[in-house]
Amino acid sequence: MTKFTFNRRRFMSTTAMTGAALASPVYLRSASAAGGEVNIWTYNDFVPKSFKKQFEAETGIKVNIRLVDDQGKQFNLLAAEAPNPTVDIMTVAGHRFLQFIDNELLAPLDTDRLSNWGNINPTFSESDWATINGHKWGAPILSGMEILAYNTELVSQEEAMTWNTLFSEKYSGQTAYIIQDMMSIVMLMLGYDGNMVAYMDNPDKAAAIVEEAKQFLISKKSLVRKYYDSGAEVQQMFVNQDIALGHSWNGPAAALINDGFPLGMTIPNEGSYGFVYTYNVANNAPNADNAYTFLNAILASPEIGASMTKASGFISTYKDASNYLTDLEKQSTSFPEEQIANLQFFRAEANKMKYGLVDPAVEAVKAA
Amino acid sequence: MSHDDSPRKNHNDIVQYSATRPFWGRLTNWQPYRLLLTFATASPRRQFIILAAFPLLWLLTQHLGPMIQMARVSLLESYPVAQGAPQNFTLDNYIRFFGDHIFWMPFFRTLTFAAVFTFCTLILTYPVAYFLARHVSRHNQMLMLLILLIPFWVGEIVRTYAIMILLGNTGAVNLALKWLGLIERPIPFMYTSFSMGLGIVYLTALYMLLPLYSALEKLPKSYTEVAADLGAGAWTRFRRVTLPLTIEGISSGCTLVFLISTGFYATPVLLGGPSTTVFAETIAGFFHYAGDEWPTGAAFAVIMFAAALFITGLFQKLMKALRRGDTK
Amino acid sequence: MNRSNRIVLACVYWAFVLYVFVPLILMILMGFKDSKFIGFPIRSWTLDWYYSIFSDAEILYTFGYSMLIAILSTLISVIIGTWLALLLEGRKFWGWAVTFGLMVLPALVPGIISAIAFRIYARWLGIEPGMGAIIWAHAVHNVPFVSLVVMARLSTLPKSQTEAARDLGADPLVAFLRITLPYLVPSILGASIFCMLLSFDDFVRSFFLGGYEETLPVLIFAMLRSGMSPEINAIATIALVLTAAIGIWAERFTRRTNKESQL
Numbered sequence: 041m042t043k044f045t046f047n048r049r050r051f052m053s054t055t056a057m058t059g060a061a062l063a064s065p066v067y068l069r070s071a072s073a074a075g076g077e078v079n080i081w082t083y084n085d086f087v088p089k090s091f092k093k094q095f096e097a098e099t100g101i102k103v104n105i106r107l108v109d110d111q112g113k114q115f116n117l118l119a120a121e122a123p124n125p126t127v128d129i130m131t132v133a134g135h136r137f138l139q140f141i142d143n144e145l146l147a148p149l150d151t152d153r154l155s156n157w158g159n160i161n162p163t164f165s166e167s168d169w170a171t172i173n174g175h176k177w178g179a180p181i182l183s184g185m186e187i188l189a190y191n192t193e194l195v196s197q198e199e200a201m202t203w204n205t206l207f208s209e210k211y212s213g214q215t216a217y218i219i220q221d222m223m224s225i226v227m228l229m230l231g232y233d234g235n236m237v238a239y240m241d242n243p244d245k246a247a248a249i250v251e252e253a254k255q256f257l258i259s260k261k262s263l264v265r266k267y268y269d270s271g272a273e274v275q276q277m278f279v280n281q282d283i284a285l286g287h288s289w290n291g292p293a294a295a296l297i298n299d300g301f302p303l304g305m306t307i308p309n310e311g312s313y314g315f316v317y318t319y320n321v322a323n324n325a326p327n328a329d330n331a332y333t334f335l336n337a338i339l340a341s342p343e344i345g346a347s348m349t350k351a352s353g354f355i356s357t358y359k360d361a362s363n364y365l366t367d368l369e370k371q372s373t374s375f376p377e378e379q380i381a382n383l384q385f386f387r388a389e390a391n392k393m394k395y396g397l398v399d400p401a402v403e404a405v406k407a408a
Numbered sequence: 409m410s411h412d413d414s415p416r417k418n419h420n421d422i423v424q425y426s427a428t429r430p431f432w433g434r435l436t437n438w439q440p441y442r443l444l445l446t447f448a449t450a451s452p453r454r455q456f457i458i459l460a461a462f463p464l465l466w467l468l469t470q471h472l473g474p475m476i477q478m479a480r481v482s483l484l485e486s487y488p489v490a491q492g493a494p495q496n497f498t499l500d501n502y503i504r505f506f507g508d509h510i511f512w513m514p515f516f517r518t519l520t521f522a523a524v525f526t527f528c529t530l531i532l533t534y535p536v537a538y539f540l541a542r543h544v545s546r547h548n549q550m551l552m553l554l555i556l557l558i559p560f561w562v563g564e565i566v567r568t569y570a571i572m573i574l575l576g577n578t579g580a581v582n583l584a585l586k587w588l589g590l591i592e593r594p595i596p597f598m599y600t601s602f603s604m605g606l607g608i609v610y611l612t613a614l615y616m617l618l619p620l621y622s623a624l625e626k627l628p629k630s631y632t633e634v635a636a637d638l639g640a641g642a643w644t645r646f647r648r649v650t651l652p653l654t655i656e657g658i659s660s661g662c663t664l665v666f667l668i669s670t671g672f673y674a675t676p677v678l679l680g681g682p683s684t685t686v687f688a689e690t691i692a693g694f695f696h697y698a699g700d701e702w703p704t705g706a707a708f709a710v711i712m713f714a715a716a717l718f719i720t721g722l723f724q725k726l727m728k729a730l731r732r733g734d735t736k
Numbered sequence: 737m738n739r740s741n742r743i744v745l746a747c748v749y750w751a752f753v754l755y756v757f758v759p760l761i762l763m764i765l766m767g768f769k770d771s772k773f774i775g776f777p778i779r780s781w782t783l784d785w786y787y788s789i790f791s792d793a794e795i796l797y798t799f800g801y802s803m804l805i806a807i808l809s810t811l812i813s814v815i816i817g818t819w820l821a822l823l824l825e826g827r828k829f830w831g832w833a834v835t836f837g838l839m840v841l842p843a844l845v846p847g848i849i850s851a852i853a854f855r856i857y858a859r860w861l862g863i864e865p866g867m868g869a870i871i872w873a874h875a876v877h878n879v880p881f882v883s884l885v886v887m888a889r890l891s892t893l894p895k896s897q898t899e900a901a902r903d904l905g906a907d908p909l910v911a912f913l914r915i916t917l918p919y920l921v922p923s924i925l926g927a928s929i930f931c932m933l934l935s936f937d938d939f940v941r942s943f944f945l946g947g948y949e950e951t952l953p954v955l956i957f958a959m960l961r962s963g964m965s966p967e968i969n970a971i972a973t974i975a976l977v978l979t980a981a982i983g984i985w986a987e988r989f990t991r992r993t994n995k996e997s998q999l
Contacts, residue, residue: 079948084958104948107958113943116702120855126865126947213596266599267682272964276569279775280576282598295963299772352962400510403693406685407513436910445907455908456829463820467838470876474853475841477860536752539745550987552749559756561933561979562763563953566972569774569964570759573766578776580762610756618930622888642741660884667844674939692848702852709849717844 077102078330081114082131085351086181086317091344095337101330109270111136118145118322125322128331133184134169134316135386137177147323148175153332156339164316164357169385178318179335181345182291182354185314185383186221187305189293190285191278199285200306203229206285207260216266216277217287219257219402221313224386225287226253229310235387236394246390247397254401258408267406271295278303294353294372307379315386316357349373482706501707511690511708518687519715521676522669525605526662529612530620534658537617538650541624553621560614568678571607572598599681607679612669616661623657624650652731659727663720670716687712760976767970774964785970795955795971799978802952805867805942806935809874813931814924816875817882822912824883825890843880850877851940858945866947873941878931885930889923890916929986933979 080087084107092103108114114130122145132140140146151157157165164180190200199205203225206215224234232249233239239246265283268274271292277283278296296303321331338344345358346365355373362370435441449455485496505511544552574580575597582594597603631649673688691712694705766774770782789795820839842850854873863869893916901911939953946954952975956968
């Protein structure tokens with residue numbers, strides 16, 4: 041097995057192809073050459089191009105990809121199409137499941153139909169957030185987390201080990217964060233449960249906590265350069281040196297590191313949250329069988345996972361995917377054990393209450 | 409240009425055309441065509457109905473239809489309506505706006521910004537349009553106007569990122585200033601109302617430039633020449649002749665720019681700072697983060713739109729009054 | 737006095753040109769940067785982004801697809817917009833103001849609102865998302881711009897001209913085709929260019945009404961998720977060169993037709 045992998049890697053590097061799928065027709069043996077099509081909504085590069093090509097050639101199933109750029113838009117589109125969607129597979133973040141499930145937009149995932157389900161690292165496939173109402177709802181593909189990114193020429197790693205640096209006078213006007221995400225982190229900083237699952241029976245306490253976090257962010261508003269929304273924005277702010285440090289998702293930060301930018305990232309001591317992108321089958325999907333064929337195929341090899349990581353900067357959920365990364369890529373997609381220990385996943389259970397409180401708080405911070 | 413010529417010459421043109429181009433003569437003499445025409449022009453009323461029927465149908469189904477659907481959603485308790493569940497109508501979505509002051513701030517900020525940016529755009533583009541319409545030979549006007557319009561053909565997002573690398577701490581402006589030795593530390597231009605304004609004027613200039621240009625172009629040169637002959641100075645000529653005669657262009661340009669700027673989303677989000685949140689962001693928030701809040705988002709959109717219409721209505725009234733006062 | 741005025745105004749004009757062109761030049765420059773992110777400093781240059789675009793059939797296809805949508809939607813907008821202008825300009829009838837209001841409505845509705853309204857309405861009408869739906873939404877959105885421009889031009893048409901034609905026995909349709917329409921051509925052409933660029937540049941409507949083939953702005957938005965790469969600048973530059981070429985061709989064309997009509 042090891043030898044096989046070694047050869048495969050040699051092959052990959054000599055052909056200089058990032059497309060992992062090139063070399064793995066094995067995954068298709070069980071699939072019948074059924075033809076037809078499968079419709080997918082996903083982010084750019086989440087379905088590696090060469091994989092797509094090969095999948096189409098081997099199965100005769102045409103892969104139609106509709107590129108999306110955020111979770112909310114997928115929900116809106118799907119809501120507008122329900123109950124008879126055109127889509128088979130969507131890309132939903134694990135902690136957003138509940139909203140889709142409540143609106144009957146997702147079908148439970150029948151993992152027995154996926155012989156390659158075992159290729160997923162159980163940290164992700166068997167995690168607590170993954171099972172809702174006794175069902176699995178998606179196949180984890182990439183994992184992201186809220187991290188503190190810093191320009192290593194301006195900020196020391198020591199300073200970056202605490203979220204407090206983000207609010208320090210020293211870096212006044214040189215910081216940026218996404219307020220929605222920061223609300224959860226601030227709750228964690230203040231010693232509360234940012235998922236708010238602990239306060240589900242105590243809405244008054246929950247409201248008080250959100251209020252405290254809100255007041256905290258308002259009091260620090262004069263120190264922040266920018267409340268941003270997208271990964272591209274924070275990357276650009278780092279490149280332009282408009283900021284010295286900022287909260288970010290690991291994907292965009294990793295992309296900067298891989299491009300040679302002097303950037304570091306940490307999971308600070310107070311802890312942080314992670315989330316997982318999953319492929320999901322739509323409720324009433326028009327080509328459900330093809331959707332399962334596709335899912336099983338894309339889970340077939342760790343090389344496919346690695347190529348998704350190369351493109352997105354997020355961490356692969358596949359077992360052994362990191363074997364196929366360069367050293368720099370490995371470095372930009374891994375954290376020391378002691379930092380990982382501080383990480384927990386976002387949870388969906390309390391989302392309705394949480395976002396009922398957090399969304400207006402975010403508006404209030406912006407309006408303050 | 410032929411259209412500026414006297415009607416007399418055109419008389420001759422027409423006579424000539426009918427003689428030299430047989431197609432039109434044949435068409436007008438073709439029996440079915442004549443019948444159709446007699447039917448269509450039997451009475452002014454029928455003529456009008458034939459002219460109006462299709463466009464009116466289009467307006468009602470295509471222009472009004474989507475907005476009515478939107479308004480309907482703004483009155484719903486929830487959307488999308490779950491299968492089998494009854495549709496309940498409510499005013500709560502509207503009441504929510506008036507009940508919570510955190511929404512007022514971005515709302516009024518948007519109206520203020522829109523007014524300020526409209527004014528800035530007007531001040532900036534009027535001389536440009538004036539120069540084009542009055543001081544450039546007709547031959548070159550279109551080309552020079554086109555030169556101005558070319559940059560607007562780059563997508564909003566790409567252009568906005570270009571502004572970021574222009575104004576950023578290591579952006580072109582700061583690099584140039586540093587190179588000239590004027591500054592030592594970069595000036596933080598980005599993420600302020602300045603950077604936002606710079607980006608927005610980019611978006612609005614086009615909508616202002618075109619109406620201004622067409623209004624100024626219409627203005628016969630002889631008017632100002634006469635005024636000059638009568639001894640009026642440049643400023644007086646401008647104030648008493650040019651400005652009043654182009655007020656229609658100003659008014660339509662400002663109306664268009666104001667209404668459009670209340671809806672800007674991407675540019676303020678990307679170029680603005682923590683204290684420049686606009687109402688479009690608030691509205692978009694209801695569509696983005698919490699998908700089940702469409703009705704509230706729709707209601708807020710209706711409120712924004714109604715307010716913007718109200719203000720432009722007032723503005724139009726004012727302009728009309730000004731015009732009347734001037735012609736008296 | 738007049739001369740110094742002129743010089744000042746010329747300076748203002750060129751300053752304005754500078755203002756609109758500097759970001760553009762930066763954008764074009766960044767398309768040649770050898771890095772995955774735009775911005776200064778530029779350490780080395782490359783043509784790779786252009787190579788990769790021209791060897792990517794999907795991106796080239798997207799160009800064509802966006803162009804086709806722009807052209808078809810513009811055709812519809814021009815016909816209906818001109819028709820509306822003829823109905824509204826210089827006529828007084830009951831409900832004129834309401835009709836005018838309805839005419840300009842799509843131009844005034846903020847982008848995201850209009851996109852969602854179209855999406856809801858399309859679903860209600862049973863229109864499938866895809867090319868047809870995008871063309872439809874772009875056409876509706878652009879009608880007001882055509883109408884406004886054509887109305888402005890129409891209002892400067894001396895009444896005497898059409899009246900003279902009528903006196904000479906031309907029926908309304910012939911008078912329209914022979915006198916009014918040729919007079920309107922420059923404004924119609926100008927409006928078409930404007931519509932095409934609005935359509936080519938539109939993201940929200942294309943996104944909400946699109947199917948599995950993306951238009952250029954939708955592709956750019958999706959690419960933006962993995963960072964503002966010079967490749968996006970390169971794509972935008974190519975689009976710019978294309979549209980500018982069309983614009984300049986159109987300008988030449990109107991100039992020629994103007995000259996012909998002068999002869």
